[in-house]
Amino acid sequence: MTSLLGLEYASSDEEVSFNTVDSTTPKVNLAPDVADACTALTYNVPNSGLARPVQGPSLPCSNGGTLKRKMALTGDAEETAISDSTFTTNQRTYESLGYARDPTVYGAFVGDLDKAQAYGGKDIVQTRPSREQSLAFKRRRQKRGDASIVHGEGAYKGPWAKHEASPSEDSSSEDQASEDQDIQPPEDQIFQGEAASREGHVVKYKRKDEQVVVSGKKSAVSKLVSDYKDAPTNNESTIFHGIAQYDYQGRTYMHVPRDLDINLQKEPGTQTNYIPKKLIHSWNTHTGAINAIRFFPNSGHLLLSASADTKVKLYDVYHDRELLRTYSGHTKSVSDTTFSPTGTHLLSGSHDRFMKLWDTETGGCISRFQTPSKALPHVLRFHPSTDTHAFLVGTSDKKIVQFDTRSGEMTQEYDHHLQAVNTITFCDDNRRFITTSDDKSLRAWEYDIPVPIKYIAEPYMYPMIRAAAHPNGKSVAFQSLDNQIVVYASTDRFRQNRKKSFRGHNNAGQAIDVDISPDGQFVVSGDSGGYVCFWDWKTCKMWHKIKADEGPVVRVAWHPQESSKLVTAGLEGTIKYWD
8 A cells, every 4th residue: 555655654663754756746835935025916806706705614793795895996995883873973073073082092082182172072962952951041032023013012033033141141241341330531531532532533441551542533334234223214305417407498308209200199009019139328327236117108208217226317218318317315225116107206115114206307205105014115006097196015024005195194905915025017907906926926906905806826836026017908927936937817817828938038036027018029028147038929939139238137128109129227237228
């Protein structure tokens, strides 16, 4: 047997020696010597090899799945035994307090170690106040108030309600007040301080061991910035800017001109309208954004504008196209303005919470109006009938208020909307009117009856911020905040015409006007990108687009008598006249 194996054994008391016999079988080294510096792979591992099943004996902590990828783009990914809640708590602690626990070293922190020592190493959950402290803090908060009251006692404060000071804070404030009483100005500086205060200087006295600091003149802060109370509004004034207030026959600018090549006294809408193509004039008299532009009723020979610079201005559309008159009297931005049906009076509403009735010819302020709740007027509309001396105002406190211009008293109140009122449009031979609001609803009313006859509110509706009645009296176009113009019938049903929807412009975030040509052929609207868009009323297709301004074009108005003249205005304060 030993001969077959090629081995020979010696006796037990001798040294054992193995003598191998030469064989043709190759020798294989089962434990080669691998150098420590050799870290490169000599072949590309396929994807199937990286995700192959685990081979060999099973590990006690293995889940029996595939091999986990340890190589990531940010380095070598190693699994650490930490729960999701612990990780989230440490992450929030680091974002709020600037430090967190080191998961690799017990009791250690990373980040701002000074704050960790100041807070005693507590995390964001441990630093949360107790239930008793939270309840005590909530009890000190002022009442939220009534949402139906805008100003005065019990007014709605909502999330802006402040917290009353705690007893400890009161004691600290009293201590501070007593310390302030100890601060007395030096006797030799009292007279200088009074003189400096009269001259508009700022005088600050410190303690006896410190020197007196007297600074130079400081400009007063404007009340438009710092004062939110009702400012005095009885300082109305007017300025005539024209060349001559009367012509050779003693007539003012109220007279409709007859020396033109167009008849301004004909019925509006009898001419055929066309799309304007070029800019023919610009008015740069305002210093703030234009909030409203209105043509003189029927003739359109005068143009009225209201701006955020608290001014209302009147322009001549023909002849020299000059600025005629400025109406001053509001202390804050003028939100809307409109002519009376005859044009002899104009009405303006401002963020100073006052509506003022002006004489168009002389510029004098006839009367002032204010709602009982002192709400902001958003939209103003005269009743179209010439024998009805009344106007409606849509306010910020979800109400439509009706006033009589002769007595100055409130005659009716329509209170069914849930948010601020945006539009008021008369229809059905002026016997009814339609209103829209920020509550994404439409309501129709009988004039002088404070109960809506129609209420429309669908889940897909957006706030409708501007409106324009069609000359045929059967439809009203509304500017919806979902970048489209929708049409509703102004007859008995007040139903939406789903076949008419004008798209292609962008109006999100801007209160952009919409208007319809006098012959009812075209619909025009501004655009937040500086364009003026035109659509065909019948086909609802966009007809033309004009680049009118660099900023948003928010005001558009079609001339009631001209065939292709249009006025646009933007946030820069420039009014442009197109033909």
